[in-house]
Amino acid sequence: MGTDYLKAARGIRKVSPVVTVAAAATPENLYLVSVGATVGRTVIVRKIMCYSVVGNCVVQIGIGLAPLVPIFPFLYVINLFDTEWMEDEIPEVELNQNITVQSDILGVQVQIECEEIGT
Amino acid sequence: MPTLPMLHTYKAGPIEQVVLPGETVGIWVNKVYEFYKIQYVEGIMRSDPVTIDLGALGALGLSALTQVTLLQMPDKEFAQFRMETLDDVEIGVYQGRADQRHKLFTRAATLNRFLPLFDPDAHITEMYEFEDNFIFLQAINQTAYAQTQARVVFWGFRYVLEILDQYSWRKQVLPDVWTRIPATAHL
Numbered sequence: 001m002g003t004d005y006l007k008a009a010r011g012i013r014k015v016s017p018v019v020t021v022a023a024a025a026t027p028e029n030l031y032l033v034s035v036g037a038t039v040g041r042t043v044i045v046r047k048i049m050c051y052s053v054v055g056n057c058v059v060q061i062g063i064g065l066a067p068l069v070p071i072f073p074f075l076y077v078i079n080l081f082d083t084e085w086m087e088d089e090i091p092e093v094e095l096n097q098n099i100t101v102q103s104d105i106l107g108v109q110v111q112i113e114c115e116e117i118g119t
Numbered sequence: 120m121p122t123l124p125m126l127h128t129y130k131a132g133p134i135e136q137v138v139l140p141g142e143t144v145g146i147w148v149n150k151v152y153e154f155y156k157i158q159y160v161e162g163i164m165r166s167d168p169v170t171i172d173l174g175a176l177g178a179l180g181l182s183a184l185t186q187v188t189l190l191q192m193p194d195k196e197f198a199q200f201r202m203e204t205l206d207d208v209e210i211g212v213y214q215g216r217a218d219q220r221h222k223l224f225t226r227a228a229t230l231n232r233f234l235p236l237f238d239p240d241a242h243i244t245e246m247y248e249f250e251d252n253f254i255f256l257q258a259i260n261q262t263a264y265a266q267t268q269a270r271v272v273f274w275g276f277r278y279v280l281e282i283l284d285q286y287s288w289r290k291q292v293l294p295d296v297w298t299r300i301p302a303t304a305h306l
Contacts, residue, residue: 009236010236011233011236012232012236032262032263032264034207034261034262035263116207118233119209
């Protein structure tokens with residue numbers, strides 16, 4: 001039995017801005033989940049893109065700002081390589097909070113594509 | 120043996136006309152049905168001229184309740200529309216400025232960007248506009264960021280009518296066979 005049914009859209013696709021991490025080891029907002037008028041939405045990270053010109057670094061994506069709670073294992077970003085994780089490679093973690101990012105080195109660029117679920 | 124078409128309002132699947140030329144409709148307007156014979160039917164394509172932009176919205180903002188004048192029909196005509204929002208906004212639908220459509224007791228359902236996932240033909244959005252019984256729309260931004268536009272696109276059919284004044288809803292003198300067209304809110 002195939003798994004294509006797992007890829008059927010459950011929601012609508014959105015993207016985060018391209019965030020350039022502003023401070024080392026400091027969480028910051030990456031994607032703000034839409035709040036919804038009465039019933040909140042949830043969000044699943046589908047794609048992650050990172051690029052570094054500031055050296056190899058470790059990026060964490062998670063929830064919360066103090067501290068960041070990771071939702072994936074650490075992501076290792078190699079200097080001067082575009083680094084991508086596509087949806088087949090990413091666990092389907094569904095959240096109802098803003099998604100945050102931090103890196104051990106400031107200056108790495110991060111962008112995610114998300115699927116928002118709700119009404 | 121050919122089968123007769125099964126035409127009715129809110130039909131599931133791609134939009135179809137709800138009546139054929141020569142058939143009789145009762146249009147619900149001003150709390151009565153008014154009776155007409157269909158003379159002519161033609162398509163209204165999903166296209167730029169029948170798209171409205173309700174404007175830019177701040178985070179969690181809402182637009183003015185907007186009279187959709189672009190959907191106005193001439194005298195003795197009505198139109199059947201389906202609609203879809205192209206942006207991540209919620210759209211409240213009214214017919215009569217104060218009369219919400221798609222009503223429950225305490226809530227009214229709204230158009231939204233998720234709807235095509237579950238109703239790709241938008242059949243549940245079907246609306247009817249008779250002459251100048253305007254549709255009004257209000258866009259609500261549920262996201263935490265500003266949006267530059269709130270677009271709604273329409274498509275459907277136009278119906279040209281001939282008055283059948285031998286029938287009367289008030290006197291309950293009714294045609295034998297007729298199709299009900301809900302062209303205003305049922306309050």
